[in-house]
Amino acid sequence: MAERTLAGAILTIDLDAVVANWRLLRDRVAPATCAAVVKADAYGLGVDHVAPALLRAGCRRFFVATGEEAIALRKLLVDASDQQTEESAWPVIAVLGGVLPGVEAMFIANDLVPVLNSLDDIAMWSAEAGKRGRPLPAIIHLDTGMSRLGLPPGEVDVLATELERLAGIELHAWMSHLACADEPEHSLNRQQLEEFEAALARLPPAPTSFANSSGIFLGRAWHGDVVRPGVALYGGHPHPGRIDSEPNPMAQVVHLEGRILQVREIDRHRTVGYGASHRADDRRRIATVAAGYADGLLRSMSNTGSGVLSGARVPIVGRVSMDLITVDVTDAPDAAVYPGAKVTLIGDDAPIDVVARDAGTIGYEVLTALGRRYHRVYLGGAAA
Numbered sequence: 543m544a545e546r547t548l549a550g551a552i553l554t555i556d557l558d559a560v561v562a563n564w565r566l567l568r569d570r571v572a573p574a575t576c577a578a579v580v581k582a583d584a585y586g587l588g589v590d591h592v593a594p595a596l597l598r599a600g601c602r603r604f605f606v607a608t609g610e611e612a613i614a615l616r617k618l619l620v621d622a623s624d625q626q627t628e629e630s631a632w633p634v635i636a637v638l639g640g641v642l643p644g645v646e647a648m649f650i651a652n653d654l655v656p657v658l659n660s661l662d663d664i665a666m667w668s669a670e671a672g673k674r675g676r677p678l679p680a681i682i683h684l685d686t687g688m689s690r691l692g693l694p695p696g697e698v699d700v701l702a703t704e705l706e707r708l709a710g711i712e713l714h715a716w717m718s719h720l721a722c723a724d725e726p727e728h729s730l731n732r733q734q735l736e737e738f739e740a741a742l743a744r745l746p747p748a749p750t751s752f753a754n755s756s757g758i759f760l761g762r763a764w765h766g767d768v769v770r771p772g773v774a775l776y777g778g779h780p781h782p783g784r785i786d787s788e789p790n791p792m793a794q795v796v797h798l799e800g801r802i803l804q805v806r807e808i809d810r811h812r813t814v815g816y817g818a819s820h821r822a823d824d825r826r827r828i829a830t831v832a833a834g835y836a837d838g839l840l841r842s843m844s845n846t847g848s849g850v851l852s853g854a855r856v857p858i859v860g861r862v863s864m865d866l867i868t869v870d871v872t873d874a875p876d877a878a879v880y881p882g883a884k885v886t887l888i889g890d891d892a893p894i895d896v897v898a899r900d901a902g903t904i905g906y907e908v909l910t911a912l913g914r915r916y917h918r919v920y921l922g923g924a925a926a
């Protein structure tokens with residue numbers, strides 16, 4: 543991480559906003575439980591800051607993608623908890639990618655809950671429980687339409703008729719995952735719910751977990767007992783296709799500012815950047831800003847993205863290069879355009895979903911691409 547004074551760009555992450563977003567979702571889904579998905583370094587924002595802040599706010603269930611992330615998170619949460627944490631308040635860490643053969647002991651030693659994604663996974667975990675002579679916790683994932691992870695329908699049928707396969711498994715939840723939750727009108731949302739409910743009716747009772755961030759906004763029928771929001775905690779709009787018509791209920795978490803390194807006037811017809819992909823149609827003022835694709839400003843924002851300088855929108859002109867972008871600051875107030883001035887690249891005036899749309903991608907990718915070279919500032923997150 544760069545020193546603030548030396549940094550070309552400054553990334554500010556508002557932990558109070560993350561906590562406010564978690565509380566908003568928690569209140570919305572009550573009496574269901576609100577977990578937090580903190581995989582991929584809390585979507586690029588820094589799990590070592592985000593997870594302790596959520597723990598202090600009362601979050602007791604966390605989801606990560608891999609065993610490695612889970613073990614690192616367990617250390618973080620142990621360090622962040624006070625000594626008197628009651629057994630019942632011990633945070634649960636679930637691993638979406640499941641338990642690969644050979645790492646069972648590490649899962650058990652770190653008190654991790656694997657998501658079992660196949661009959662083979664179930665057999666392995668059940669055998670491990672048998673070997674240890676005690677039940678082992680797990681979540682079982684039923685595939686209802688993602689065709690990515692989870693028991694496919696054929697395996698659900700087998701499980702439903704051979705329940706002895708669950709021997710030794712302390713079932714934390716039946717889980718499934720929605721494919722189109724961000725499009726509330728999509729027919730797959732109800733279809734998946736019906737397939738999930740039909741499967742549950744043939745299986746032993748246990749808590750259920752279905753909704754991701756957008757799934758929470760589909761309504762109570764999709765909540766089950768434990769919801770698993772990720773991107774909404776970090777300020778993502780639950781309906782990114784409706785950013786122009788629906789206000790975002792989530793608070794903005796990320797603020798990214800890039801410093802101007804140099805300013806120049808260019809004449810009509812002069813081109814800007816690699817590939818000469820932008821040509822000035824008039825005399826223009828161009829500012830060069832110290833952040834590029836190596837910092838996660840996606841190259842697809844070339845000639846489509848924009849920043850904000852003193853309230854004026856300043857379009858990215860020319861290609862995004864590794865360390866630099868060029869923005870047309872002709873319409874910004876003169877006094878705001880000088881070397882060292884900060885252009886907002888993500889913030890209240892440039893929300894991640896708008897940045898993502900300009901880049902032809904989704905907010906998730908914008909967040910997880912955020913680079914390591916920024917000076918990072920964390921706001922808030924103190925004890926609740």
Ligand SMILES: *Cc1c(COP(=O)(O)O)cnc(C)c1O
Binds near residue numbers: 581638756772
């Ligand atoms: C990543 C993930 C989530 C969180 O999804 P968001 O859309 O970020 O809320 C929930 N469940 C599963 C299985 C995931 O992989």
